[in-house]
Amino acid sequence: MKHKYGSHGTVSVVGIDLSLNQLAGEIPDEITSLSMALNLNLSWNHLSGKIPESIGSMKSLESLDLSRNNLSGEVPPSLSDLTYLSYLDLSCNNLTGMVPSSRQLDTLYTENPSMYYGNNDLCGPPLQRTCSVNNAPGRRNQQAESKMGSDLAFFYYGLGSGSVVGLWVVLFALLFKKA
Template identity: 50%
Template structure:
């Protein structure tokens, strides 16, 4: 492990596609005089220790390209509000971006809508069944609305209201052929 390398003086791990947190044992290496961890996918709090602080003072590009890192000596804090931002950065580094995903969902929705539209356009039995279903749903909604309104207003003549609704729907009934 890194902890056993007490005589290590220089360590360059830049551009190695490393991910995760920086181990605390790295800050215990007292002989380390050069460290470069730039351009990896490191995330989390930078371990506290005088050695890493001294190395950062010598090389300010030590943590460049690791957008998930936070805490001193970097200006980015490690509060919980930043955790969602770090998660978003990790997802975008791993190839998950919301833009193409939402475009794919929209295209799938449109394709499904067009399939249903063409099925209703060219298949008469489906079209008749679909509009009969719509009529039944409309009638149920009207019944629920009329009885609900009668209950709210305290009227007891809901049956009279229903007969008026039924006659008005019969008057406006059209053939589907």
């Protein structure tokens, strides 16, 4: 971590590198108040939860690495507000939904196509995976419930059909036994 001392004795954080520290829990929203920070590296930890929605308020950020954590949820749209960003790595997390679109983020993807790698539920340009209703957050549970419902209906249909066929077999057996 580097410090930059202002004219009034205040301290501005220029960069934070807490990578490989086995940090756990969520990224605190307060970190986004470091509006003058140029670099933020929280990679290779055990961070979970969502990327703070207000990450875009860190307007001076040039490098952001949140890779190799357990972050989930959508990539905040405010990420496209980081116009000075020249390096971004969100790979190997559990991020979902549509990737925010901006000229800056598209350029970063062109330079580093692996920046979203390992987030199998991310979709939309510039990724090859198109977004559909199935990619929407919360849709997986609905799909699972729907599949379970159709499996249950199939079971009951089979049970009913099997009972009818079994009844006919018993009736035919009784009919032929008398004869």
